[in-house]
Amino acid sequence: MDEYLFQHFTTHLEAVHAAHGHQTDFRRLASDMGIRVRQGEHNSLVWGDPPLITLGASDYGARRNFSAMHEIAHLLLKTCGAEAELLHHFGSFEDAAPHIEAWCNHAAGLLLLPAPVLDAAEQSHGLSAACVLALHLGGRVSLGAALRRLVYAEPERRVAGFVSTASRCVSDVAKLNLSIPFWRYDALPASIPKAGVRQRTFRVGQSEGTHLRVPGAAVGLGLLVAD
Numbered sequence: 028m029d030e031y032l033f034q035h036f037t038t039h040l041e042a043v044h045a046a047h048g049h050q051t052d053f054r055r056l057a058s059d060m061g062i063r064v065r066q067g068e069h070n071s072l073v074w075g076d077p078p079l080i081t082l083g084a085s086d087y088g089a090r091r092n093f094s095a096m097h098e099i100a101h102l103l104l105k106t107c108g109a110e111a112e113l114l115h116h117f118g119s120f121e122d123a124a125p126h127i128e129a130w131c132n133h134a135a136g137l138l139l140l141p142a143p144v145l146d147a148a149e150q151s152h153g154l155s156a157a158c159v160l161a162l163h164l165g166g167r168v169s170l171g172a173a174l175r176r177l178v179y180a181e182p183e184r185r186v187a188g189f190v191s192t193a194s195r196c197v198s199d200v201a202k203l204n205l206s207i208p209f210w211r212y213d214a215l216p217a218s219i220p221k222a223g224v225r226q227r228t229f230r231v232g233q234s235e236g237t238h239l240r241v242p243g244a245a246v247g248l249g250l251l252v253a254d
């Protein structure tokens with residue numbers, strides 16, 4: 028039931044977003060959709076005519092874009108009927124809330140990095156760390172959001188991505204249909220080369236990987252793709 032409903036939600040979201048030209052600026056998208064945006068105590072969606080999104084003052088930059096898109100996703104979850112289905116399925120708001128929040132986080136990534144943006148980045152960089160970096164910089168989203176957007180883009184793919192620290196510790200990881208020999212907070216395997224300004228390639232098990240240093244940050248980005 029979950030997977031079907033999730034697909035219903037993301038299909039609705041994609042259709043609405045396409046109708047608004049895949050706008051990735053949240054203020055323009057909200058304005059196009061007839062949603063008011065106002066500064067508030069915290070991030071919230073106020074259901075009304077017109078709907079109102081309030082944004083807390085503590086978020087800024089990439090975090091603010093993400094929070095705003097997350098609230099637009101809440102509205103779309105409601106209007107396509109999926110929120111009511113989730114509440115019905117889980118029986119209470121408390122039990123449904125973690126799922127609702129996770130779905131809206133995923134949807135925020137779709138709104139910030141819609142399919143045409145993803146396709147263009149993949150065409151330029153292939154399935155690589157450089158592609159994740161292009162999404163991070165071009166989409167003004169966090170590394171984690173860019174990583175997740177690429178890793179979860181195609182349900183059939185076997186791919187994993189990670190963020191590494193200067194001391195070769197894994198600080199973030201996302202994977203799809205692929206088993207990898209490390210997880211968050213682990214040390215990076217010795218077979219993965221140091222992240223450089225130019226991405227370096229390597230092999231881990233049945234996967235081919237790329238590792239790249241993020242300009243201006245003491246972290247590296249890696250992507251593994253199964254053969």
Ligand SMILES: [Zn+2]
Pocket residue numbers: 097101127128131
């Ligand atoms: Zn939320």
